[in-house]
Amino acid sequence: METTETGHVVATAGSSDPAQPLVVLLHGRGSNEQDIIGLAGHLPEGPAYAAVRAPIAEGGGYAWFANRGIGRPTAESLAETMAWFRTWLDTVSPVGRPVVLVGFSGGAAFAGGLLLADPQRSTGTAVLYGTLPFDAGVPVTPGRLAGVPVFVAHGEQDRVIPAELLQRTWDYLHAESGAAVHSRRDPGGHGITGQTLAELGSWIEDLLTPEG
16 A cells, blocks of 8 residues: 555555556445455456545545435535546556556446546446446436446345436446446345456456457
């Protein structure tokens, strides 16, 4: 774990070569960077992995944004923390270095906000057991993510994220966004399963493997 020059607390794993692709792991609400960096051990070797601590202290952990209820960020808070995050990302990953965002739960909504605000900034985005940030100041318009790789996983018995937000996320990504979607539904609840990790790893590997 380190505190960067920009003031962000970051845990790292994998490659230390700044020329390698960067996979950013975004933890859930009330969690922290140490809780999610362990996923790197189950994901492909080769990339650099970084888990950033969210800026808002909450419940013994940290949160990415103030909200109006579970999965419903306030527009002002989301905009502020996205700008805060981008100061770090633009420092460690200048445009041209492949970046994959992987967000779980509250981190999924944050990753979704970054994706919708600037669809071309990342090589791909994974939204795991969470919702896109609807009605939160980022564009959720038809075709917004045309051709952009998105991995989405939901738990059929998830009782944490409101069902209507999960369904709205699923429907938007598959039917309206234009994204190149890889999706799976787990029979369980609000937690990353081994099968999802395996599929996520394959998706990341395919995404970062040069063509030809």
